Amino acid sequence: MKLSISSLSKQYRRDFWGLRDFDLELGPGVIGLLGPNGAGKSTLMRMLATITRPTEGVVLWNGVDIVKSPDILRAVLGYLPQDFGVYPNLTGLEFLEYMAAIKGLDARSARRRIEELLVVVNLVDVAKRPLGGYSGGMKQRVGIAQALLNDPQLLIVDEPTVGLDPEERVRFRNLLSDLSGERIILLSTHIVSDLEATATEIVILNQGRKLQHAAPEKMLELLKGRVWQWIIPSTELPALKQKYVLSSAVRRADGIQVRVVSDSAPEPEAQPIPPCLEDVYLQLVTTDGTH
Amino acid sequence: MKTLRILYVLARADFLERTRRYSFLLMLALVVWIGYLSASGQFRMRVPPDYTGMVNSAWVGATMTVTVSFLLGWVGFYIVKGSVGRDYTTGVGQIMATTPLSRPLYMLGKWLSNFTVLAIAVFILVLEGILMNLVLGRASFNLLALAAPLVLIALPFMGLIAAFAVLFESVDWLRGGLGNLIYFFLFIAAMAGSAASTTLGAPGVTVNPFVDFAGWQIIGDGISRAAQAVYPGATGGFAFSISSVPATKLFPWNGIQWTADIFLSRLFFILIALGLVMLSALFFDRFDSAGLAPMKKQMKKQVKKQKLSSDLAADAGIAALPVPPAHLTHLPAGRPHFRFDKLFMAELKLFLKGQRWWWYTIAIGLVIAQLLSGLEATRILLILAWIWPVLILGGLGWRESHFDTRQIVFSAPRPLLNQLPATWLSAFVVIALAGSGALVRFLLAGETVSVLGWITATIFIPSLAFFLGTLTGSSKAFEALYLLWMYLLTQKMSMFDFAGLTPQSPWFLYALLSLVLIALAAFTRQRQLRSG
Numbered sequence: 001m002k003l004s005i006s007s008l009s010k011q012y013r014r015d016f017w018g019l020r021d022f023d024l025e026l027g028p029g030v031i032g033l034l035g036p037n038g039a040g041k042s043t044l045m046r047m048l049a050t051i052t053r054p055t056e057g058v059v060l061w062n063g064v065d066i067v068k069s070p071d072i073l074r075a076v077l078g079y080l081p082q083d084f085g086v087y088p089n090l091t092g093l094e095f096l097e098y099m100a101a102i103k104g105l106d107a108r109s110a111r112r113r114i115e116e117l118l119v120v121v122n123l124v125d126v127a128k129r130p131l132g133g134y135s136g137g138m139k140q141r142v143g144i145a146q147a148l149l150n151d152p153q154l155l156i157v158d159e160p161t162v163g164l165d166p167e168e169r170v171r172f173r174n175l176l177s178d179l180s181g182e183r184i185i186l187l188s189t190h191i192v193s194d195l196e197a198t199a200t201e202i203v204i205l206n207q208g209r210k211l212q213h214a215a216p217e218k219m220l221e222l223l224k225g226r227v228w229q230w231i232i233p234s235t236e237l238p239a240l241k242q243k244y245v246l247s248s249a250v251r252r253a254d255g256i257q258v259r260v261v262s263d264s265a266p267e268p269e270a271q272p273i274p275p276c277l278e279d280v281y282l283q284l285v286t287t288d289g290t291h
Numbered sequence: 292m293k294t295l296r297i298l299y300v301l302a303r304a305d306f307l308e309r310t311r312r313y314s315f316l317l318m319l320a321l322v323v324w325i326g327y328l329s330a331s332g333q334f335r336m337r338v339p340p341d342y343t344g345m346v347n348s349a350w351v352g353a354t355m356t357v358t359v360s361f362l363l364g365w366v367g368f369y370i371v372k373g374s375v376g377r378d379y380t381t382g383v384g385q386i387m388a389t390t391p392l393s394r395p396l397y398m399l400g401k402w403l404s405n406f407t408v409l410a411i412a413v414f415i416l417v418l419e420g421i422l423m424n425l426v427l428g429r430a431s432f433n434l435l436a437l438a439a440p441l442v443l444i445a446l447p448f449m450g451l452i453a454a455f456a457v458l459f460e461s462v463d464w465l466r467g468g469l470g471n472l473i474y475f476f477l478f479i480a481a482m483a484g485s486a487a488s489t490t491l492g493a494p495g496v497t498v499n500p501f502v503d504f505a506g507w508q509i510i511g512d513g514i515s516r517a518a519q520a521v522y523p524g525a526t527g528g529f530a531f532s533i534s535s536v537p538a539t540k541l542f543p544w545n546g547i548q549w550t551a552d553i554f555l556s557r558l559f560f561i562l563i564a565l566g567l568v569m570l571s572a573l574f575f576d577r578f579d580s581a582g583l584a585p586m587k588k589q590m591k592k593q594v595k596k597q598k599l600s601s602d603l604a605a606d607a608g609i610a611a612l613p614v615p616p617a618h619l620t621h622l623p624a625g626r627p628h629f630r631f632d633k634l635f636m637a638e639l640k641l642f643l644k645g646q647r648w649w650w651y652t653i654a655i656g657l658v659i660a661q662l663l664s665g666l667e668a669t670r671i672l673l674i675l676a677w678i679w680p681v682l683i684l685g686g687l688g689w690r691e692s693h694f695d696t697r698q699i700v701f702s703a704p705r706p707l708l709n710q711l712p713a714t715w716l717s718a719f720v721v722i723a724l725a726g727s728g729a730l731v732r733f734l735l736a737g738e739t740v741s742v743l744g745w746i747t748a749t750i751f752i753p754s755l756a757f758f759l760g761t762l763t764g765s766s767k768a769f770e771a772l773y774l775l776w777m778y779l780l781t782q783k784m785s786m787f788d789f790a791g792l793t794p795q796s797p798w799f800l801y802a803l804l805s806l807v808l809i810a811l812a813a814f815t816r817q818r819q820l821r822s823g
Contacts, residue, residue, distance in 0.1 A: 049702045053821055074704040085695030089645030101637035102703040102710060104629035109622050116619050146699055151622040179619070 001028055001062065001153055003048070003184055008057035010043050010208075018043035020208045022057070030180045032199035033188040034281050039205040041188045042082055045158050048186065049079040061154070075104070078152030080143045082159045082188075088132030092123055092142050095131055099146045110149070117145040120175060122168065136163040144172065148179075155185045161194055173197045192278045204281060206288045216277060223275035223283060228262055230270040231255045245286045247279045294396065301392075301400030305374050306407050314763065315408070318370050322412045325362055326419035328533075329355040335538070336510070337530040338518040343538035348424060349436035349546030353510050355416050356440040357531055360448050360505040363412055365478055365775070367452050368459075369471060369767040371405035375460035375575075376467075384578035394572040398457055402568045405453035413445050436546045443549075444506035447557040447564070451504060454564035454571075461571035468682035468766060475774040482507075491515045491527050500556035507531075509547060517544040629709060638710075639717040641690075642683060654679055654725055661728025666736055670792045671781065673729040673745075677752060677790075678777050680721055685770045687718055687753065688760025688812060707817055711757075715809070718753035744791010744798040751789045751801050754808040761815040 008022040019040040033041045046052040048059060050070035059066045061073040086095055093114065100110035118124045121141040126134070131142065140163045147155060161169045169191075176185060176198045189195060195202060195216070202219055204212040212219065227247070232240060233255050240246070244260040251257075259273070260266055261283045309315055328334045330351050337343055344350040378384035387397065420437045459465040459474060482505065490496040491511045498508045511529025518525045521542040547553070657676040661669045691697040700706065723730075726745060733741040752773075759769040779787040785794075789801035 046698070049698070051698055051702055071704045074702060077702060079699060079702045081698040083695065084699055087641060087644075087690075087694050087696065090641060094640065094644070098637040098641055099699065099703075101630070101634040102700060102706075104704055104709075105622075106630065107633060112620070113622065120619060143699070148619065151619070 001182075001184060002026070002060075003154060004058075004060040005048075006058050006060075008044070008047065008059060009055050010040075010047060010052065011055040017055075017208050019047070022208075022210055024203065024210070024213065026184050026186070026201075028180070028182055028184055029200035030176055030185045030187055030198045032195035032202045033186065033205065034190075034192070034195065034202060034277075035205035036285055038207070040208040041205055042158055043208075044205070045079075045156050045186065045188060046081075048154075049077060049081075049156050050074055051079075051081075073154065076150070076153040078147035078150060078155040080147040080157040080160055082162075084143055086131040086134075086139055086142060089130055091128050091130055092134070092138075093118070093127040095142060096145055096149065100149050103150045105150060113149055113151070114145075117148055120148075120171075121145045122171065137165060137168060140164060141168065144175075153183050155179065155183060157185070158188045159190070160187065161189065161191060169194070192276075192281060196277050202277070204284050206285050211284050211288055212280075219277065219280045220275050223261060223279050225272055226261050226263055227259065227273050227275040227279050228266055228270035229257065229259045229273045230267055231257050232267075245282055247276075247282055297392065297396060298400050298403065301397065302403035302407065305401060305404035308377075309371075309374070309404065309408055314370060314765070314768075317763070317768075318367075318408070318412060319415065321362070321366065322359075322415050323419060325358050326355060326416045326423070329358045329416075330420055330423035332538070333533060334358045335532055336514060337532065338515050338525055339528045339530050341538070342518040342522055342525050342540045342542060344514055344517065344544040345541045347431070347436070347543075347545075348420075348433040349440075350544055351420050351424065352437040352440045353514070353544075353547070355420055356445045357507060357510060359413060359416055359441070359445050360507065361482060361531070363409060363445075364448060364452050364482070364505065365475070366771055367409050367412070367449065368456050368474055368478070369771045371408050371453055372456040372460060372471075373765075373767070374401050374404060375457070379466075379578065388578040394575050394577055395569055397577075398461065398568050398572045398575060399565075401460070402450075402453050402457045402564070405456050406450050406564075409449035409453055410446060413441050413449060416445075417441050439549070440506070440510065440547060443554070443557050444509065444547075447560045448505050450561050450564040451567075454567035458567050458571045458574075461575040463576065468685050468770060471767065471770045472681060472774065475771070475778075479778060481505075486511070486529060486531065491529050493527060500550075500553045501559055503556065504560055509553060513547050514544055518542045629704065631709070631713065634709060634713040635716055638713040639720065642686075642714075642717045642721065646683070650679075658725065658728040661726070662731060664732075666732065666738070669729050669732045670741075673726050673790070673792075674777050674780050676725040676729070677722060677748065678774070680725060681770060681773055682766075683721070684718060684752065684756040684773070685766030686760070687714065687756040687769075688758065688762075688816075689764045689766070690760075692764055693766075701820055706820060707813060711813060711816060715753050715757055718756065719749055722752050723749045740791045740794065740796060740798070742791070744789070744796050747798045747802045747805065748790035751805040751808075754805040754812065758808040758812040758815075761812045761819070 003024075003026040005022060005024040005026075009020050010018040012018050022040075022044065033044070035041050043052065047054050048066075050066055050073060053067060064072045066073045087098075090098065096114045096117065097110065100114065105113065118127050121144050123138065123141055123145070126138065131139065134142065140160070144157070144160060147157065161172055164172060173194060176187065179185065180198070180200065187195070187199065199216055202212075202214065202216055203210060212222075231252065231254055234251070237249065237256055237258070240258060240260070244262060244266060247259040247261065249256050249258050259279070260270075261275075261279055262270075265272075325334070332346060332354075334354055334357075335343060336350075336354050336357055375384075378387065417438045420441075421432070421434065424432050424437065455474065459470040462470070464470070465473065485503065485505050485507045491498070491508060498512045500509055503509055507529065515525070515527035515529065519527060522540065654676070657672055657679060661672045661676065664672060686693065691700050700710065703710075726749065730742065730745050732738075733745060755773065756769050759772065760766065762768075776787060776789075780790060780792060783793050785796055788796035789798060789804075790796070791798045
């Protein structure tokens with residue numbers, strides 16, 4: 001099972017590329033996509049999901065070009081877009097039956113799969129109610145369920161935890177971990193903690209280009225010994241912001257506890273602390289020359 | 292001053308949003324076509340049976356006015372309607388609702404935007420009239436005679452249409468397809484009533500301009516008197532039709548005799564339009580979703596209850612509430628093959644879902660009535676039975692974009708070859724079932740042309756719906772065209788008879804056209820899939 005992306009580009013206007021010369025080789029595991037708004041995450045995902053045609057480049061699924069033969073991938077693809085709708089007059093159950101028919105599942109497999117998925121996404125109690133009355137989080141869970149209907153080998157989920165409450169977020173993380181063994185899962189999110197919990201590889205994008213691709217541990221090594229924390233008076237915060245990239249600033253009784261990335265100790269009282277993914281992400285994106 | 296500024300900004304933003312849409316280009320094309328047909332004499336005003344005015348600036352201006360009143364009064368409503376609905380679906384309305392913007396001001400802004408779009412159409416006609424007059428050069432050019440009826444009669448009428456569009460959008464149940472349907476019948480009834488006045492040209496009888504909203508009676512009365520002056524045998528009256536045969540009984544007409552009453556009446560209709568806008572403000576719920584249907588309310592309660600418990604759980608700390616591990620069994624190793632019958636049934640369910648019991652009752656009642664009636668009555672009942680599902684047919688071809696399910700539906704295998712035939716077939720089955728009573732009657736009576744026409748219609752109707760839905764990304768084009776078409780069927784106009792209801796029906800041409808429409812719909816869908 002292999003997804004190979006080479007020189008993938010998408011041009012929206014003459015002077016604007018949503019994605020530029022993007023290369024990536026992916027095998028089974030959870031691959032997290034991180035990047036600021038407009039970095040090209042959704043563009044990349046839409047091209048991999050065969051929705052958008054690339055301007056340049058090739059995407060191979062097990063050696064087959066998905067632009068020329070999209071149905072080869074579609075048969076084993078699960079896709080949860082960032083924004084999507086549902087048919088309000090159908091019940092949750094009927095919508096999943098409809099999507100199962102579209103995906104070509106036979107009746108028996110579809111029935112069993114839908115029953116399991118309704119349990120997994122915690123929608124059993126409302127499965128027979130029209131989708132028009134569902135909350136945003138419930139619709140999102142219907143979206144997750146439809147993406148998993150065909151037991152996909154490639155699962156692409158764009159901001160899947162948006163609108164989910166904390167309990168459902170944990171449930172979804174567990175689900176991804178359970179599923180990750182024998183399939184490729186591409187997960188885009190702004191919630192770095194979701195990636196810390198599940199991702200086996202992380203790709204950071206900015207302005208349509210790949211900035212970094214590595215395992216989380218390798219990423220953390222990039223900033224080993226370069227993250228510092230100390231407490232400053234609140235009046236010094238604006239000046240510090242001018243000088244360093246702040247990973248966090250937490251107000252405390254004795255001042256503001258700040259966390260910055262620097263090659264050497266910024267202040268004598270600053271203590272080195274272990275880096276987290278958020279530090280790496282902010283450092284890479286803010287120091288990127290094009291930003 | 293501040294209010295005027297808000298009004299201007301509101302109308303401007305809405306206007307710009309519309310002008311950057313494909314439908315605006317369609318409207319411009321329609322207007323240019325209307326102008327050409329009017330100025331070239333193919334759209335023709337007559338004094339029955341066949342007295343026609345000589346082509347001059349006044350005649351062209353009046354013909355354009357009558358044409359634009361009819362065609363833009365009908366299609367223009369569908370073109371401009373939808374801006375309030377868009378604020379609902381995009382969520383912009385909810386943001387607006389949190390601002391100090393008042394209901395009347397919001398509605399006035401929408402009306403102004405609607406009116407501007409329609410007014411542009413009228414001014415394009417004025418320009419086209421000037422151009423055609425210069426190109427054809429058939430009579431001396433008189434700008435005032437050409438433009439006055441368009442500006443003083445058509446423009447206030449467009450204001451009225453713009454106000455009706457706002458009114459229909461302010462009432463929840465009139466905002467969708469049902470409103471489109473009701474407007475069509477109201478419009479046809481109103482225009483037929485306006486044109487059917489029997490006193491036009493009658494000695495000693497004058498037209499009351501305060502009831503003549505479209506201005507047809509003012510124009511009709513003027514041309515009737517002009518015809519009678521040349522042909523004393525003419526009895527008066529007014530007709531409007533399409534004709535390519537050169538007119539022979541010509542009379543000169545120098546335009547409308549403008550009176551203070553006529554000017555005041557046109558102002559009166561603008562005031563009526565503004566009154567309708569204020570009435571809309573009363574009905575408008577200001578994007579407050581509290582007035583949901585009882586089922587939705589019940590559902591909301593349940594969701595709220597569920598959310599509360601989940602919020603409580605969140606507050607208690609998610610670590611304290613262990614989430615059970617989620618497990619899914621694998622599907623069999625061999626990937627299942629696509630089953631068309633399953634998808635067809637799913638599409639049929641989706642197609643019919645949401646209809647209430649009375650919808651089915653009436654549909655079945657119409658089928659039974661077709662079976663039990665005489666042949667002529669059956670034909671009328673068949674038209675009614677095929678009009679009945681117009682609102683669900685209007686969803687064909689653009690349902691995925693309307694409900695924003697494109698990305699998940701189109702990323703399934705073979706979206707064109709699997710889904711399109713299944714969707715089309717579900718509509719075909721509904722149309723066939725709705726007209727099944729008539730088919731039995733035609734077969735029993737040995738009406739071969741009617742049977743062939745029936746088959747053609749069951750193919751043509753879903754194909755037309757699919758094509759227009761795919762092309763325009765809206766139900767409005769289909770709803771507007773289909774209703775007019777069915778109205779023409781009731782008038783037994785053979786050239787529009789795709790259903791074999793008249794002996795001269797060119798049903799075979801429509802059978803061919805159906806195939807072209809299906810091919811075009813598939814081509815358009817394919818392009819949409821490729822462009823993502």
